[in-house]
Amino acid sequence: MAVFFALGGVTVWFSLEPMWMSIVANMVARFGRWAAWINLMPVILAPLAVWGMLRLMDYLRRRWLWRESGMVKPLRWVVSPQVNMLSAVILLGGVALSLGLRQWRWSDDAFVLRMLWAATGWGFGYTLMGVGQHVGISRYVWLGAVGGSVSTLVLFLPLTFGQTALVFGLSWSLMLMVSGTIALRRGLMSAQGNR
Secondary structure, eight states: OHHHHHHHHHHHHHHHOHHHHHHHHHHHHHHOGGGGGGGGHHHHHHHHHHHHHHHHHHHHIIIIIHHHHOOOSOOSOSSOHHHHHHHHHHHHHHHHHHHHHHHTTSSOHHHHHHHHHHHHHHHHHHHHHHHHHHHTOHHHHHHHHHHHHHHHHGGGSOOOHHHHHHHHHHHHHHHHHHHHHHHHHHHHHHHHHTO
């Protein structure tokens, strides 16, 4: 998940950067209209990277986790459908709120675009909290609460949509990596203690 968030943030930011757009424009001028397809490279490479990460996660589960824990198959739904539904409502509610504020002229278009990322963080944070409560891992509850709070910060930063995507993606990536590293360290220490 950490790699997914980092790749997503970097891909959105990179594809909207003026420097990248000028590179594409120069290539079109030099090689013709077909060169504009290079602009789709981040859109094509991001799903391939996600697919690769999912394959790697599956390999690691089979090779190490399942052998050590005896787990045979991961659960399809870790939390109840109500948690997932409320997470979607939080996301859509945040976007609706920003559109309402824009309609009343209390915010601008940039705020609405930043709200897409903030509300995504709120929804994902709530889902993590639901997972943590369901499986009894307090680390997920804290991660969801901190991540949701950090996601709120992007609303108040004077950033473009692409820059907000980068900050959002890298922030969540860092939080997930720290959390995962702590869990991995504890797991390795526990495994060494049992031998």
